[in-house]
Amino acid sequence: MPLKCINCNSSDIGKIGPHQYFCWNCCIEMSLAGEKLDVYQVEEDGSLSSLNDLFIDEAIDEPQATALYSDRR
Template sequence: MKCINCHSIDIGKIGPHQYFCWNCCIEMNIVGDKLDVYQVEEDGSVSSLNDLFVAEDIGDPQETQTEIYSDRR
């Protein structure tokens, strides 16, 4: 899996359907066909980045989810 923001492969799983990019500090949540993207602030709060990533940039959520699950072993 690659980060949709910085394209780094340094992604960690932080919870069910939740992933974190250690390179650019964004959190990605995938539930069903919906992908939500958040920036983690210094105080630990999160700010939505969904308005920056249109559906075309994110790609097919089902394809993204397949990539994530195929990377788990």
């Protein structure tokens, strides 16, 4: 099963580092630290703004969050 973006549901996800993924469709970065999923918006200047308050409660029930975790194992 391909990875899907937690924001736009696109499967156009790239791996940009160990446990770090980037959605080329909506330009968000997803990072795994242990069992924690962090979600960031990439700003025009390259800085990251946390979107955890928008997605983390939803991510617990979303299948794509599980897919991100299963890719790591």
